[in-house]
Amino acid sequence: MSNSEMSCVGVEEHHAVDIDLYHCPNCAVLHGPSLMKKRRNWHRHDYTELDDGSKPVQAGTRTFVKQLRARSFPSADEVILKMHGSQLTQRYLEKHGFDVPIMVPKLDGLGLRLPPPTFSVLDVERYVGGDKVIDVIDVARQADSKMKLHNYIKYFTNPDRPKVLNVISLEFSDTKMSELVEVPDIARKLSWVENYWPDDSVFPKPFVQKYCLMGVQDSYTDFHIDFGGTSVWYHVLWGEKIFYLIKPTDENLALYESWSSSVTQSEVYFGDKVDKCYKCVVKQGHTLFVPTGWIHAVLTSQDCMAFGGNFLHNLNIGMQLRCYEMEKRLKTPDLFKFPFFEAICWFVAKNLLETLKELREDGFQPPSYLVQGVKALLTALKLWMKKELVTEHAFEIPDNIRPGHLIKELSKVIRSVEEENNKPVKTQGILGVCSASRSSHETASPHHSRRRVRKLRDHATKTPSNLDILELHTREDIANSKLNGRFNKPFQPSSTVPDWRTKDNDLRLVLSNGRIIRDERRPFTDRSLYTADSEDEDDRTRSKKVTVKREDQTSGLEGEGNADAQKPLNSKERNLALTKS
Template sequence: MAAAPLYCVCRQPYDVSRFMIECDICKDWFHGSCVQVEEHQAVDIDVYHCPNCDVLQGPSLMKKRHNWHRHDYTEPDDGSKPVQAGTSVFIKELQNRTFASGEEIMRRMKGEQVTPRYLERHGFNYPIGVTEMEGLGLKLPPPTFSVKDVEQYVGGDKVIDVIDVARQADSKMKLSEFIKYFTTPHRPKVLNLISLEFSDTKMSELVEVPDVAQKMSWVENYWPDDSFFPKPFVQKYCLMGVKDSYTDFHIDFGGTSVWYHVLWGEKVFYLIKPTPANLALYEAWSSSPNQSEVFFGDKVEKCYKCIVPQGTTLLIPTGWIHAVLTSQDCMAFGGNFLHNLNIGMQLRCYEMERRLKTPDLFKFPYFEAICWYVAKNLLEMLKELREDNCPPSTYLVEGVKALISALRTWLKREVTEPTSEVPDHIRPNHLIKELTKEIRYLEEEPVSGSKPVKSQGSGCGVASGSNGCPATRSTLEKLCQARQARRAARRLREQQRQAPKVPSNLDILERHTREVLRRLEVGPLEEDEAFCAKVHGKLNKVSTASAAAAESLDDNHLRLMLSRHLLFLNALRCKQVLCSPCRERPTSPSTEEAIQGMLSMAGLLCSSKPEKVASPQKPWWSSPGQCSPLEQREAAQHQHRLQGDKSPMDSQGNSSEAWDNQGLPSPLNRSHGSSPETDYQYCDPSMSPPLHPSKRHAPNPPPISNQATKGKRPKKGMATAKQRLGKILKLNRHSRVFV
């Protein structure tokens, strides 16, 4: 493979990112930085001689000037061609023109008055001038800050785009070269720097944008941190222009609103209102071949002149057509921001840029992507307002309608122009459908004008009645808190849906119980030696007396103990379902203790505290007062079956003779001196701690029967427990089981 050709005195291959110039003698190419030729200087050279040819042929030949009113000053000056924008003749004529005063449209305000709340109430349709900066939230360097300080903070090697004003053409150069030009008393041409974005430099720490721009900005509020697209940086610009710098009429990219602050020097703005007629004229003028020869201010009904002196801040709304003249050397700071107040106008300006085939370099970065992010957030906002029964502001409804129309157009355009800016995690068709549905709700069910209207875009918002009077502070705080709570709950639900579900103690216990039931149905547990050894070991850890008592129980008693565990488990499940609106809500402390106790018994949870050993003098099952009435009733029913009790049963399987007039099992009402066989009630407090008094059952519950429930369906969980209990009791009574 052939090696890449080498160029210049540095003998390096061609680099598309670096400016190069061809020698007209030897036809070799040279980097401008290697031969000390700037890009803006190259257009003035007629015949270039490289350093090698310069020795033999002499210095390069420069172009001869024939006029001062044309971009190409080499054209013959016959006086028949019109003046072009930016030339020295044009600047003189502009300064002698008469315009309408900017005070006719300018709103003079104090910094503390310029807030999102004010703009939401009164609109942001006219320029705002601020001279008293207190309360605006704007932070800037002192007026002594110079262009050399900019070079120190940003770095002299940074490549910037500058405008050759006389030709209205862009060229690239290093910041250090521009600073050298700016500080030179003799300037052969007028250069203007308006595109130095410094958010990623040290100078960014010296500047904070106004609060109103920060709080309303789409990028600051809606751009996600995990976006695939790089975040647009358009909020902090440093503008350095020498005297007679001029920028012709334009609309800022994407219809963004602008804030300007003149640190020192002076700027003159020529402002034109963005009426439909003026916008149509502007688009026709921008696409015309003789655009530079026509002063657009002459084509509209009114063009306003606004002088911005040192220390003044100017805010220009969406879509305003404006030109800027630097009447004296000036340094200014500014920034652009999209917002909710003028969505329709922003989209219209963007579509105009597409029709005019504006290069991507001069368009808002990833404009369509930010619109998709905004659409997703506005959908959430509309849902919250509907839940609050607060109708959204008119500007927001109209903006969402315009946004829906634009999103549909972009999706159709993807078929022929596959340059998608749709974020990966957004379903575009579903999002458009949901937004359309919310607008339909507003149109089909209009809310009375007497109800409060909540504003959007600045924190918790503002509510006002039909007469525009603000609501009370307490009402606003409640609305704000409710809105924040809903957002937090929605985020929590999304996180829970995405995160893998961790089994709770109750889930572990249920799995263990089902496994034991499965083993009982298959056959005796003694066949599984490992399992039996584990169970015996865990029971021996509780107490010697407990282990001895467990060995003395017959199979029916042990099955009854297992059924009690399963019944208690279903009761816990029922408690969680019926008493808590959220299934993920943690159980109460007493319930959690019960679950952990059963897990400890099953060998699935080891307690860090030493367990108390039951007293051998008193059997651990001989305390009926610690058993719940439901457990006592089940034990009594089982005891009657063991004794061959033939008493008639009701429709639910309960013995009518087993209950006295008080609704308690008859064995519990006998004297304390009766035999242990008749007084036996199964209850194991060491395995299942007693419930908190507020969680216990009623002391004398009525019997469960069709008559008691009057044909109603029994509570959830009880029928399942009884079915399981009956199934266990039907097993072989002669097999020994240890649990």
């Protein structure tokens, strides 16, 4: 039966699989209630299978949870950092990296605002609305189904629970409950979405920072890596959760991918396949930050409400991209991937290009984590723009970005940085240590006044001409029409490439003061859109000349003094985004 059909007959989706013979209300008068399937085992997802002792235990079943509780694990104290909220700063993570989980026992100093521990599931219903349809996991079957929030709250508050149902994906940014929660300062400051997502983007902004998790005792989520390699924060409001943590080493990631694609995945406990799986108990009032790529499973050891959120950041760009590519190989459904992951990578690349240029103009050496991350990002962008793959990735290329030009400029900047260091910078690895960032030098920098002037000039109000006003109006109308036509769903799959992106009549003509300044009516016949090795080769032959020219310009700047601060500027001052837990 479909969801609508089950709704009409008053049967919850997760109950439908338990019915052997359905009797409608009229038939029930004569023949009694619907006949239910008979349970024959407690260790298989299909509880009707005969228990002949030949089939292994599957994840999430009652037998599995009982065995999991009896297992012994090394303590996560061996690997995690415990710190006060005020110590968890952007500067700290820039300097020391964000490569291991971080536990913060108290709220103080985190900037995390939450409801009081007396906040109940009934309050969630009051703020979110009982008619909201949510995803619910039937833990014993490890299967997802839909349910109205009101019905789940009714189930949660009933002491007689025939099943273990878990809610881990209730994102509430668009509800009244959002006003009660402020995410940790460090997550907000590092977030790609918060720092780089443009307000005028035709792509819907991803909302992945505010989740409410409600789980009854013995709820279990099997081993996974958070979508897009996002880092994640969890705070237990009341109750308790147990995390089983595995380092994202090369070997462990290869084992994880193999295990994830196996037909016997549910019958194999992944923790047994690796050298060490750490147990981390998160008690009421504790906040846990899990870094990029860490493989983890979660057991709800007692009824629990928790809040959490996901975020991408600059500290582990290489690992984030590695996780995304793994998701594609595993054919992860778009519903379970980071919304518009490739689009945000283009936005980030554009902004980091300006950041690198400004750092070099101001006499700073870019931090190694940033150079490594940009190199990893550049490799991914080149791959996505190869001729044989471009149509697969074209949908998520933002309209205001010239991919070929951006790739070329990023390549130039990275080569210049490496030449200045007199040695190549290795591509970002899994557990790289971050160097001190630009923010570490700002207060002592003799160039900070120049940077402040640039920022003020970039934000200065400009009086537009009549033609510029017309152009802005036209762009707004076009953006609105595209938005209505392109997004009838919350978000569109990354792999879907609409026909309009390749049609000749998709006119992209931009005028300013009566002149054509951009004409992209045939975007995919222009060689500059593709990754061109010949362009890179040409750039290499010119690199020495560019270096000499830059040195001449630098010596000229020293003689001009404050006149440099009055030059027209190319970009806004942007804060470096950092790794998020």
